[in-house]
Every structure is written in structure tokens, then in C-alpha cells.
Amino acid sequence: MERVVGTVVRGLRGPIINQGDSIEDIVVESVLKASEVEGFNIQDKDIVTVTESIVARAQGNYATIDHIAKDVSAKFGDDTVGVIFPILSRNRFAICLRGIAKGVKKVVLMLSYPSDEVGNHLVDLDTLDEKGVNPWTDVLTEKQFRELFGHNKHTFTGVDYIDYYKSLVEEYGVECEVIFSNNPKTILEYTKSVLTCDIHTRFRTKRILEANGGEKIYSLDNILAESIDGSGFNESYGLLGSNKSTENSVKLFPRNCQPVVDKIQQMLKEKTGKNVEVMIYGDGAFKDPVGKIWELADPVVSPAYTAGLNGTPNEIKLKYLADNNFADLRGEELQKAISEYIDNKGTDLVGAMEAQGTTPRQLTDLIGSLSDLTSGSGDKGTPMIFIQGYFDNYTK
Numbered sequence: 001m002e003r004v005v006g007t008v009v010r011g012l013r014g015p016i017i018n019q020g021d022s023i024e025d026i027v028v029e030s031v032l033k034a035s036e037v038e039g040f041n042i043q044d045k046d047i048v049t050v051t052e053s054i055v056a057r058a059q060g061n062y063a064t065i066d067h068i069a070k071d072v073s074a075k076f077g078d079d080t081v082g083v084i085f086p087i088l089s090r091n092r093f094a095i096c097l098r099g100i101a102k103g104v105k106k107v108v109l110m111l112s113y114p115s116d117e118v119g120n121h122l123v124d125l126d127t128l129d130e131k132g133v134n135p136w137t138d139v140l141t142e143k144q145f146r147e148l149f150g151h152n153k154h155t156f157t158g159v160d161y162i163d164y165y166k167s168l169v170e171e172y173g174v175e176c177e178v179i180f181s182n183n184p185k186t187i188l189e190y191t192k193s194v195l196t197c198d199i200h201t202r203f204r205t206k207r208i209l210e211a212n213g214g215e216k217i218y219s220l221d222n223i224l225a226e227s228i229d230g231s232g233f234n235e236s237y238g239l240l241g242s243n244k245s246t247e248n249s250v251k252l253f254p255r256n257c258q259p260v261v262d263k264i265q266q267m268l269k270e271k272t273g274k275n276v277e278v279m280i281y282g283d284g285a286f287k288d289p290v291g292k293i294w295e296l297a298d299p300v301v302s303p304a305y306t307a308g309l310n311g312t313p314n315e316i317k318l319k320y321l322a323d324n325n326f327a328d329l330r331g332e333e334l335q336k337a338i339s340e341y342i343d344n345k346g347t348d349l350v351g352a353m354e355a356q357g358t359t360p361r362q363l364t365d366l367i368g369s370l371s372d373l374t375s376g377s378g379d380k381g382t383p384m385i386f387i388q389g390y391f392d393n394y395t396k
Contacts, residue, residue: 007389010034011374011382019060023050023260026058028267030384031276040388042272045308047387048264049371052282052303053243054383055254061232063224064249068099068239071228072195075218076104082187084110085205086197088120088154088161091244092297093197094168096220098248100195101169106176108190109165113140113180117198119293122161122180123149139186142166142178155291184208192216195223199240199299221299224252240299241282254280257304265306279305281385284369285361301368309363 014030017023027050035042072081081104086093088111101107113135114128115121128135131148140148142162153160162178169176179186184205187194192215196205202219209217221238224231232252234241241253254260261278268276282298302309371385 005389006392007387008040009370009374010038010040010386010388011380012384012386013381014054014384017054017057017383019057021058023055023058024263024267027264027384028271031268031386032271034386042268042274042276043388044275045277045391046274047277047279047309047367047385047390048268049279049281049367049385049387050260050264051371051375051383052241052254052257052280052298053251055257055260055280056232056251059232059254059256061234061252061254062245062249063228063231063233063242063252065095065099065102066248067228067231068096068223068250069103071223072100072103075222076193076195076216078105079193079216080104080106080108080191082108082110082191082194084184084187084194084196084198085112085117085201086165087116087118087199087297088122088159088165089297090157090159090164092242094164095244095248095250096197096223096239096242097165097168098171101172101174101176104174107169107174108177108179108187109169110179110181110187111162111165112182113145115292117201118295118297119287119291120154120161121152121292123152135182137183138181139183140180142180145178145180185212188213195219199297236303237299241297253282253298254303261304261306275308277306277308279309279364279367281364281368281371284372285365286369286373295372301362302364305364309367312362 012030012034014026017026027048031042031048081100083097083100086097111122114123114125127149133140133148145162151160151163166176166178177190179190184196185208188209192213194209194214194217196202196209196217196219198205198219202221206217206219221236221240223239224233225235225238227233234252234255236255237253239250239252242250245251257280261280264278265276268274279302281302283296283301285294285296285301287294367387367390370387374385375382
């Protein structure tokens with residue numbers, strides 16, 4: 001019978017993961033159990049993805065605000081510290097900010113506007129236009145910002161992040177001055193000691209600060225890049241990719257992930273005889289049209305993946321072939337012509353007209369986004385995703 005289903009994505013349920021659990025055993029057992037219960041066969045080129053959260057939980061990769069404070073204090077001493085370009089998130093940054101505040105004497109908090117790096121808005125663009133404010137050139141104090149724009153709460157969280165972040169700092173008896181600018185050099189008018197909290201633009205920000213007189217310049221990936229008094233850490237990303245665990249602690253991005261995916265792949269090969277690809281995923285990368293956020297608050301979508309997930313799709317646009325190359329064909333004759341074209345497509349379609357409109361992204365970013373949307377961020381309880389048919393095409 002002709003196959004009528006292409007890619008199939010399943011969210012797999014498993015046990016609640018605790019520190020010390022063998023994440024490899026749990027993932028493999030969950031995949032095999034799902035296969036048995038749901039009645040599907042595991043095939044070559046199937047994909048298993050595992051959320052970074054349960055890998056970090058199994059590793060016990062946690063740190064407290066005291067660990068953060070000690071590291072920050074060691075780096076900045078009694079200096080006034082510019083904390084610049086944080087994203088607006090209770091889950092992602094609030095506990096980090098508490099640790100930063102606990103380790104310093106004064107904070108100058110510099111927020112980008114109209115939105116943070118991942119699209120959380122402090123004010124909308126239309127309002128900027130109405131007020132004649134240019135976010136690329138204009139620097140605003142907190143008083144000026146409030147006079148212009150008043151108090152605005154986040155579309156979905158209902159939080160005024162200016163008040164919220166300032167209150168977190170002041171909770172420790174630390175003075176907090178808030179300013180608004182998109183130019184990293186602005187902060188150097190207030191202090192030469194800066195902790196830049198942006199994620200994907202951090203290297204450029206640090207370069208600009210260092211080239212313009214910055215003296216003590218660090219980014220979040222420099223904080224908890226090594227263990228502090230036995231804390232968790234991440235040598236590559238530090239606090240980047242961390243999430244709130246409790247009111248006093250964060251779960252860090254998992255570390256040493258490549259052996260994890262390689263072992264899961266090896267174990268599945270031994271038990272099924274099939275070569276299954278495996279990746280660990282964090283945030284996907286997609287833009288929400290209502291809240292305007294584009295989601296990717298982790299430093300990377302995937303910190304580790306097996307070799308078969310390297311690269312980008314090499315696909316042809318079916319509707320282009322149907323409308324152009326084979327516009328005079330119909331029915332079975334059209335299907336046969338398109339199938340033959342796909343079977344004979346080259347290995348590199350970059351720039352080819354037949355490939356225009358296909359998604360030009362890394363496979364791991366596409367699969368990570370698919371996995372993140374499937375698992376969700378709430379109580380679905382499916383931290384593992386099993387994907388079949390992702391590498392199939394119209395001819396399969």
C-alpha cells in the first residue's frame with residue numbers, strides 16, 4: 001500500500017529525573033517502551049531528542065545565588081557594576097540578577113529598548129515613533145522613560161520588568177540606577193566595570209567595551225564557568241542557558257553532552273540494530289507574532305548531537321517544480337516526473353531556483369524547534385521526542 005504519512009513526531013513520557021540518574025538508560029528504556037506500547041518500529045535515521053533540562057538535572061548541575069555572588073564579587077570587588085542588556089525573564093534572569101546584586105555594592109542596570117534581545121518589549125515601536133524617540137541614538141534615564149512611556153506590563157507575564165528588576169537589586173540594600181540605551185559604550189560613562197548579559201551578541205558587545213576604555217569586562221558565560229565551592233558550572237556557557245530552579249538557585253545548561261548522545265546512539269544500535277540519530281535540545285528559534293519574542297534564550301539550540309544531524313536540508317520545492325519545470329503535466333505523469341527529479345537532485349542545491357523557499361537553517365535548529373514546540377515548557381511531561389520520517393522525501 002502507498003505510504004500516506006510523512007514525518008511523525010511523538011512526545012515520549014518518562015520518569016521524573018533526579019540527580020545521579022543515568023540519563024542514557026532512561027532515554028533508551030523510554031524509547032523502547034514507547035515503541036512496544038504504541039506499536040511502531042524503530043528505523044535507521046529516526047531521531048531521538050532530549051531536552052537539556054533533564055540532562056542537567058541528572059548531572060546535578062545547579063548553583064545558588066551565593067555561588068553567583070561569590071564569583072561576581074571576586075571579579076568586580078567594590079566597583080560599581082554596569083549590568084547591561086539582560087533579557088526580560090523571571091525564569092531566565094531574575095535569580096541571576098539576585099546573585100549579581102548580592103555580590104556588588106552598586107548596579108547601573110542598562111536595558112535595551114524597545115525590546116530585549118529575544119523580543120520582549122518594554123514599549124512598542126509605534127509609541128516610540130509617536131514620542132519622537134530614536135532607540136539607536138537616544139539614551140534615557142528611568143525618569144525620562146517613565147515620563148515618555150509610563151508603566152507597561154509584559155503582554156503575557158503581566159510584569160513591569162523595570163520595577164521588578166530594580167526591586168530585586170534593592171532587596172539586598174544595593175543601589176540600582178536604571179538607564180536605557182542600545183549602545184554598549186553608554187555604560188562606560190557610568191562605570192568601567194561591566195557585566196554584559198546579552199546572549200547571541202555578547203562577543204561584539206565585549207569587543208566594543210574593551211576597545212573603548214572598559215577595564216573589567218565580563219559576560220554571563222564568564223560567571224560560573226568553573227565551580228565555586230562545589231557548585232555546578234559550565235565551562236563553555238557559565239550562566240547562559242540557566243533556568244530558575246528555586247527562589248535561591250538556578251539549573252545551569254548541561255555540560256559534557258557529546259558523550260551522552262553518542263552513548264544513547266550506541267545503546268539503541270545494540271538493542272535494535274538501527275542507527276538512530278540523537279540530539280540534546282534547548283530553546284527552539286521561532287518568532288511569536290503576538291508577543292514578538294523569538295524564543296532562543298539558550299546560547300545554542302543544541303549543545304550536542306550525533307554526526308548524522310550535521311548540516312542543512314538539501315531539498316527541492318515541490319510547488320516550484322509543479323508550476324515551472326512540469327507545468328504541462330498532471331496526475332501520475334506529474335508525480336513520476338517530480339519523483340525522478342528528486343531522485344536525481346544534486347548534493348548541493350544552494351542557489352538553485354528549484355530550492356528557493358526551502359528553509360535555510362541548520363538541521364539541529366529546525367529539529368530543535370520542532371522538539372521544543374512538541375515538548376512545550378509546562379506540564380506535558382514529554383522531555384524526550386521521537387521523530388520518524390524527517391529525512392524522507394516525496395519519493396519514499
